[in-house]
Amino acid sequence: MADIALPFSAVDTAGRREARTAWLLASPAILLMLLFIVLPTIAVIVLGFTDFELGYGSFRFVGLENYAELISDRTFRRSLWNTTVYTAIVTPVSIVLGLGIALLIESEPRGRDFFRTVYFLPVASLLVAMATVWQYLFHPGIGPLNTFLALFGIPGPNWLGASSTVIYGLSIIGIWQSVGFNMVLFLAGLTAIPRELYSAAEVDGVKSSIDRFRLVTWPMLGPTTLFVTTISVINSVKVFETVKTLTEGGPNKASEVLLWTIYQEGFIFLRVGYASAMTVVFLAILVVLMVLQYRFLDRRVHYT
Amino acid sequence: MTQTLTLGRLFRLSLLSLGALMFLAPYIFMISTAGKDQSEIFSASLSLIPQHFAYVANFTKALTRVSMQNLLLNGVIVCGLILVLQVVVAVPCAYALAKLKFGAARFMMALVMLGLLVPIHATALPLYVAFDKLSLLNSYTALVAPFSISVFGIFLFLQFFRAMPDDLIHAARLDGMSEAGIVARVIVPNAWPAVTAFAIFSVVAHWNDLFWPLIVVTNQSYATPPLGLLFFRAAEAGDDYGALMAATLIITLPLVIAFLLAQKRFVEGITMTGLKG
Numbered sequence: 001m002a003d004i005a006l007p008f009s010a011v012d013t014a015g016r017r018e019a020r021t022a023w024l025l026a027s028p029a030i031l032l033m034l035l036f037i038v039l040p041t042i043a044v045i046v047l048g049f050t051d052f053e054l055g056y057g058s059f060r061f062v063g064l065e066n067y068a069e070l071i072s073d074r075t076f077r078r079s080l081w082n083t084t085v086y087t088a089i090v091t092p093v094s095i096v097l098g099l100g101i102a103l104l105i106e107s108e109p110r111g112r113d114f115f116r117t118v119y120f121l122p123v124a125s126l127l128v129a130m131a132t133v134w135q136y137l138f139h140p141g142i143g144p145l146n147t148f149l150a151l152f153g154i155p156g157p158n159w160l161g162a163s164s165t166v167i168y169g170l171s172i173i174g175i176w177q178s179v180g181f182n183m184v185l186f187l188a189g190l191t192a193i194p195r196e197l198y199s200a201a202e203v204d205g206v207k208s209s210i211d212r213f214r215l216v217t218w219p220m221l222g223p224t225t226l227f228v229t230t231i232s233v234i235n236s237v238k239v240f241e242t243v244k245t246l247t248e249g250g251p252n253k254a255s256e257v258l259l260w261t262i263y264q265e266g267f268i269f270l271r272v273g274y275a276s277a278m279t280v281v282f283l284a285i286l287v288v289l290m291v292l293q294y295r296f297l298d299r300r301v302h303y304t
Numbered sequence: 305m306t307q308t309l310t311l312g313r314l315f316r317l318s319l320l321s322l323g324a325l326m327f328l329a330p331y332i333f334m335i336s337t338a339g340k341d342q343s344e345i346f347s348a349s350l351s352l353i354p355q356h357f358a359y360v361a362n363f364t365k366a367l368t369r370v371s372m373q374n375l376l377l378n379g380v381i382v383c384g385l386i387l388v389l390q391v392v393v394a395v396p397c398a399y400a401l402a403k404l405k406f407g408a409a410r411f412m413m414a415l416v417m418l419g420l421l422v423p424i425h426a427t428a429l430p431l432y433v434a435f436d437k438l439s440l441l442n443s444y445t446a447l448v449a450p451f452s453i454s455v456f457g458i459f460l461f462l463q464f465f466r467a468m469p470d471d472l473i474h475a476a477r478l479d480g481m482s483e484a485g486i487v488a489r490v491i492v493p494n495a496w497p498a499v500t501a502f503a504i505f506s507v508v509a510h511w512n513d514l515f516w517p518l519i520v521v522t523n524q525s526y527a528t529p530p531l532g533l534l535f536f537r538a539a540e541a542g543d544d545y546g547a548l549m550a551a552t553l554i555i556t557l558p559l560v561i562a563f564l565l566a567q568k569r570f571v572e573g574i575t576m577t578g579l580k581g
Binding site: 015018019021022023025026028029030032033036037038039040041043044047054101104105107108110111113114115116117118119120121122123124125126127128129130132133134136137139141142144147148151176179180184185187188238240241244245259262263266267272275276279282283286287290 | 313316317319320323324327328329330331333334337345346347349350392393394396397399400401404405406407408409412415416418419421422423425426427428429430431432433434436449450452453455458483484487508511512514515518519529530533534537545548549551552555556559560562563564567570571575
């Protein structure tokens with residue numbers, strides 16, 4: 001690719017050539033981003049204002065009709081509520097467990113690699129497959145979990161089959177699956193804390209391990225915790241695999257979650273316009289979460 | 305002092321071991337149940353060792369009802385194509401953003417940030433309509449194309465390239481290398497840790513993805529492992545847990561083995577991609 005240098009000023013030509021090369025190198029990426037991210041995002045927002053249904057030729061703009069329908073749609077409201085409950089359970093528990101396990105592993109030299117591997121294993125396992133295993137574990141009649149509980153005379157619930165417990169069953173699977181990921185991130189955060197801080201704290205009279213955690217570890221882990229929290233919330237909001245595999249939103253819509261509802265409306269009932277409006281709500285939730293994270297991050301930078 | 309220390313350590317170790325047992329329980333029961341026959345499974349005993357080994361029967365069922373080889377092959381093809389495309393598209397772009405001056409850099413950064421925010425779940429509806437119109441459903445193209453661009457990849461490589469010394473590139477330019485040559489022969493070899501980390505992230509994500517394959521594939525011959533397992537479940541009507549566990553085992557194994565073999569890389573990769581994502 002030998003370009004012919006035109007007799008302008010040498011610097012200018014070199015600069016222009018660099019810009020041209022840059023454009024050339026970046027153009028596939030730009031093109032694909034426009035095609036697969038920007039365009040579809042715009043399309044989904046536009047479709048949200050239409051009554052488009054797959055299989056029908058024509059569609060018309062209906063303004064905010066879809067959104068008005070959403071507000072009174074009991075399935076959608078149920079779905080938002082269930083997603084919130086699921087997130088409110090999975091996020092804090094998987095963060096606390098992830099941090100706890102990371103602290104235990106960090107302070108215990110023996111078996112460090114072994115434990116890290118074990119707790120991380122679910123992250124590397126096929127979730128759809130492991131969900132099937134959990135279905136067996138949770139089986140009300142023959143499942144090991146209830147058989148085990150029965151040894152102590154505790155009648156186990158019909159975990160995934162009863163509308164009162166299904167969201168907890170799914171949450172347990174969600175926690176099991178995400179703890180290892182959080183743990184690994186916390187482990188990285190813990191290794192990044194300078195050892196001198198602990199010695200300094202000891203000189204200053206911080207003796208108990210609880211104080212050490214409260215005064216050194218926890219504040220130093222701040223950015224990691226914030227990051228883990230954001231990722232965990234986003235991943236919980238996106239729960240889909242387990243619901244599709246195990247419950248399909250049931251029983252009685254008790255496990256109807258956001259992505260499942262969108263999937264059902266858009267790809268099963270083919271009401272693309274209406275499902276697009278739901279997708280816009282989903283996107284808005286993600287945007288709010290991101291903004292919240294940046295806000296927090298900003299405050300940290302300014303005040304500490 | 306030593307007494308409390310050992311007590312404390314004993315406590316920590318038992319806590320960790322108990323937790324580990326709970327985390328491993330699904331795998332233990334998976335392996336155990338894959339070897340039990342129907343009657344034993346329905347006797348609901350907690351014994352882990354099968355009374356009469358039904359491994360052969362269960363695995364035969366798992367391997368014959370749905371073509372597992374085909375599923376795994378599809379998984380490899382789809383993940384492989386996605387990864388290669390992502391790297392080939394993202395690396396030059398990230399290099400241009402990190403090391404070359406050009407006017408669109410800010411616009412590009414805005415695109416990247418937007419892309420990081422928008423998951424496939426949000427773009428799936430229009431993409432599905434488009435693929436349907438182009439009669440591309442049930443094809444490798446439909447499975448791969450939307451993921452040919454990884455904004456996350458661009459973001460990760462960008463961070464990595466920025467930290468690379470400019471002298472390296474200047475020296476290559478003085479040697480008369482073209483920019484494309486620089487990317488291929490200087491940048492990529494030096495970016496190997498980032499590429500490995502990204503590869504692990506990408507393969508884990510797409511090997512496990514169910515949402516998009518579920519939407520665009522209805523034909524079993526294009527099914528990826530998670531989707532294939534759903535087909536298998538449907539074919540088994542759910543209750544033949546022995547065969548189900550055998551199928552689960554077959555499908556979980558490749559990635560788990562890869563993880564166990566390269567677990568240090570895995571954890572590093574996830575940490576690196578995780579912390580910077």
